[in-house]
Amino acid sequence: MIRKIKSKLSVKVFxxxxxxMVACCSVTYLCIAHFAPYIYSHDLAEVEELADMLSEELSHIPKEEVQYFIQGYNDILTKQYDDEFAFHLFQNSGNEIALSDLNEFTGNKIDDYKSTDTTREYEISFADSTEAYILLLAKNTNKESQVVLALQKTLPILSVAILLVSVIAAFFYTWYMTKPIKKISKLSKQMADMDFSGLCPTNRTDEIGVLSHSLNDLSKKLAAALSELQEANxxxxxxxxxxRRLEKQRVEFFAAASHELKTPITIIKGQLQGMLYQVGRYKDRETYLAQSLEITDTLGKMVQELLTISRLDTPGYTCKKSNLNLSNFIIDRITVFEDLFMQKDLTVEQSISPEIYILGDMQLLQKALDNLLGNAAAYSGAGNQILIKLWKETETTTLTIENTGAHIPDEAISKLFEPFYRVDQSRNRQTGGTGLGLYIVKTILDLHGAKIEITNTIQGVIVSVQF
Incomplete structure (x- = not known):
């Protein structure tokens, strides 16, 4: 029971x-009982005879003996009538004379006793004085009234009423005080369970209302923080x-690189051993030395491309961008490739918008553009065209290189930018290259925030780059 009381705020408050409430009502009752006037047990008519006797006798005694005489009658009233009555002496003007000294006044007036039960007023004069005085017998207002008796009689009923009122008042007070606190407690438990969907009622302006507002704000902020944390996670x-994907790609890349490097090295090793031991066809050293040199050149290109990829994939690598005139840059690179295009019997048509500038690393973009132009020349048959266009629309600069007479299988397009991937699965060096060119192009363009796309057209294949 005690544990339950300690754990329940509503029980404690109740x-x-x-x-x-019981204590306050009890103190109020005791105060009323203590300060209430007493019950009068004698009637005023019982003492009127004493008033008549005193008024008659005062006219036969001198003034200096009056106070002792009146005091003697007051003593009789005290003993026989429980001090419920007292004599009062007034001047003819109405001022009350102190009985202890007839030359002093009490400060009261005869009119002050009109609300109290009194005998009639007796006009008297003393034996040695012709001055008129007024004698009055009144109830002693210092005594308590019937309230005490009434309170004593009603004490049992009053106690039950006090208890009932206290319980009912405590119940409603407890309900009023603990209801919002229970809601706040419920919300705090929800918050502890990471549920921030509930809100406290905020229709109060007192401290509980302020607490509700604060708890609601805390709930919203915690919900926002949790959402941000989830997003961060x-x-x-x-x-x-x-x-993990990058790590997997690195593993696959190095596995493919090892395979790609192993093949030409094995070929060179076999040719050199054949020529060294003059086995069969390898006796023609000039022919196979030339082939070994060609394979060595290809191997050198592959190593250079691997070094380029390693540099570009280094964490934290940033390219050195500058304001580059892309129009003039593309025209210059086309000029460099003119001899190759003539050897391949290819016609180049260009539509380059002038004075187009971008922020870029000229050396990296040169390598990317050279790879694209080299691929266009390598995969276009004699007599075909290479169409090169550059233009700008709003904030986007677009470069397209289309070579006619070529086609890429649809299933191969999505794999073109993978390292060591070649459309020609036979890996013929005459038609395939190293398989790293487009991977390097894609990496360089990613560093510049550019997008590249390769699609088939009616005439051939088009590469689209958007800066």
Whole structure:
């Protein structure tokens, strides 16, 4: 029971309020009982005879003996009539004379006793004085009234009434005080369970209302913080997944690189051993030395491209961008490739908008553009065209390179930017290259925030780059 009381705020408030109400009512009752006037047990008619006797006798005694004479009658009233009555002496003007000294006044007036039960007023004069005085017998207002008796009689009923009123008042007071606190407690439990959907009522302006507002604000802020934390966790998980994918790509890349490097090295090793031991066809050293040199050149290009990829994929690598005139830059690179296009019997048509500037790393963009132009020349048959266009619309600069007479299988387009991927699965060096060119192009363009797309057209294949 005690444990339940300690754990329930409503029970505590109810008991404390009930006890306070009972205590306050009890103190009020005691104060009333203590300060209420007493009950009068004698009637005024019983003492009127004494008033008549005193008024008659005072006219036969001198003034200096009056106070002793009146005091003697007051003593009789005290003993025989329980001090419920007292004599009062007034001047003819109405001022009350102190009985202890007839030359002093009490400060009261005869009119002050009109609300009290009194005998009639007796006009008297003393034996040695012709001055008129007024004698009055009145109830002693210092005695308590019937309230005390009434309170004593009503004490049992009053006690039950006090108890009932205290319990009812304590119940409603407890309900009023603890109802919002219970709601706040319920909301705090929800918040502890990471549920921030509930809100406290805020229709109060007192401290509980302020607490409700504060708790609602805290709930909203915690919900926002939790949402941000979840987003951060999701982002972190996405970063972890991305890192795993990148790690997987690195493993696959180095596995493919090892395979790609192993093939030409094995070929060179076999040719050199054949020529060294003059086995069969390898006796023609000039032919196979030339082939070995060609494979070595290809191997050198592959190593250079691997070094380029390693540099571009280094964490924290940033390219050195500057304001580059892309129009003049593309025209210059086309000029460099003119001899190759003539050897391939290819016609170049260009539509380059002048004075288009971008922020870019000229060396990296040169490598990317050279790879694209080289691919266009390599995969276009003799007599075909290479169409190069550059234009700008609003905030986007677009470069397209289309080579006619070529086609890429649809299933291969999505894999073109993978390292070591070649459409020609036979890996023929005459038609395939190293398989790293487009991967390097994509990496460089990603560093510049550009997008690249390769699609088939009616005439051939088009590469679209958007800066």
């Amino acid at each position: 008991l404390i309020t009930s006890m306070l 999701q982002k972190l998980q996405a970063d972890i997944d991305m890192e």
